[in-house]
Amino acid sequence: MSIPADDLAFILYINNISIQINCYVPIFLLLFGIIGHLTSCLVFVQRTLRSNPCSIYFLAASLSNLIFLITLLGPMLNLWNKSLNLLSIVSVLCKLSMFIVLVTRTLALWFIVLATIDRYLILCSSINQRQMKNLKQAYRLILIIAIVSIFIWIETIYCFDANLTGISIKCFVNSNVCLIYNNIILALISITIPSIMMLIFDLLTIVNIRQSRQIIHPSINTITVSNRRNRKIDWILTRMLLTQAFLIFLFNLPQAIHIFYLTITFYQPKTSVQGTIAGFIYYILLLLPFLSSCISFLLYLLNEKMFRETLIKLGKKIIERLKCNN
Template identity: 45%
Template sequence: MSNTSTTTLYIPTLKNISNQITFSMSIIILVSGLIGNLLNCLVFGQRSLRSKPCVIYFLLASISNLIVIIAGVTPGALQSFFKIPNQTETVPVFCKLRIIVLFTMRTISSWLLTLATVDRSLISNTNVHRRRLSNLKNTYICILIVSISSCLIWVQAGYCFDANLIGTPQKCYAKSDICRIFNDLAQSLITTIIPALVMLAFGLLTIRNIRHTQQIKPSTDPMSTTISRNTRKDERSLTIMLLAQVILLTMFTLPQAGQKFYLTYSFYHTKNSSQRALESLIFNFVLLLTYIPSCIPFYLYTITGVIFRQTLFNVLKKGFDLINCFH
């Protein structure tokens, strides 16, 4: 009798904790993410920065992150804040559309950062032929390939996912065993683990290139030395910004990859109601963690990027000057 009573209290407690975590984190993610990514777009959209391939990756990653936050967090947040029914949980079309957009944009964002890491390793290389591979033409080709590939990978969600499901971590979820296993593994490998490994490899290569470059004697021409120093300063600032974001992305997305592997491994295991309630709590918490890399970059760039802070200051100064003109 006591076990039954304990279980009866345990499950509602877990659900209440899950609701409180979702409510609190959704507010923080939504507000900081919308403001941060809009400011990112404003800064990286400046003509003075758009000539750098890495900045193009940052700009499009910020747009992707903005869409991820709107598609991923907004429906649940509106339900929590204003009691507006979450149509993505009950209407199949909205469920499928949200999942396709969310997963596609998240994969694009992850691989854009991966490409930015590759670009950093190229631009920091002492081999002039490899440095020339870092150009806008190659950048746009890579972005196109990543975008098309991501769409092709996740278009199957239109068939696999459905609304009003029972016994799944969310009401809008993969409807069959094969779909669940495929999507769990795809999210873990394609969106998280493989990009993280590539970013780690090229990040280490970039650090090695920078150390090697510092050992080379600079030019004796004063004009050439000044231009080279300013260029290296900008590139170093972008590299620090990128490496900080790579660490952040890996830290907050790997837990979901591990949880997806666990769900796949334990899919056919019999679970009682307490286990399901605990798994649901962990699922919701880990899911919210995956949105943090989409909302923090602006604040990370502001702390770590000198060139970003300077451009942001100039943009805000122009904005205030424009406002003062109307007074």
């Protein structure tokens, strides 16, 4: 069946826009995100922050995002030289890269969920709830989330393959059943559920903040310098988290909704124009989670003085060590 000339021109126009966007926008976001998350990791391991469970969750999320973006850097660079795209040829690399991408993206979002729960618990008036917030518990939860995520996405070893025929993406799922399964798991486990949990605990945290302001605080003389510093760090981390969690919710949920739509209408026949539009929307919505992942460092840097001061101190330490070595 031939395609009308107007429809063909429209399809070529949309495809050209998609190619231009995919060639330049993701690579810029990836490079900026890699530098940002690497810097964030260096900041969150500093002594003033690493004793706080929320900082540990931030560190785990930044490290997951860093691995996620580094893994995607190769395929993005290969868009400019497809002859070097080994992921499209070597099946093992295809499976491994997709496994790392899906696991680390899931981990990054769920670590932020743990951080929002941590902020909610620290502002609770219940002593038992506050006692749940400690470093040992944080490491234990991080390990549990990592094991569950690996178990969920271990199917990539079977479902993904390289050098597939009949589709433009050579490293992709090898059956419709795998495609539907991956779409549902990605939309539910990696996007919708963590995003909604972030929003819920963000709202609960805001309620706790308002209630805590109405509580009569102890005398200033009874508060030690260490407690003041820890309390200040807690409030700063809470502000950082609230901003990031709201952005993650706004940027990730549209992609989940679109994935659900594509899954529901998967077996419905579509015209060439409808398929092109659906693919274009999918790629645009795919950039939104990248954006939320890549700008977190910029939010920390612009909004929080403590983050900037810690980063400056880190830079001075590095410069001093370089001078000593020379």
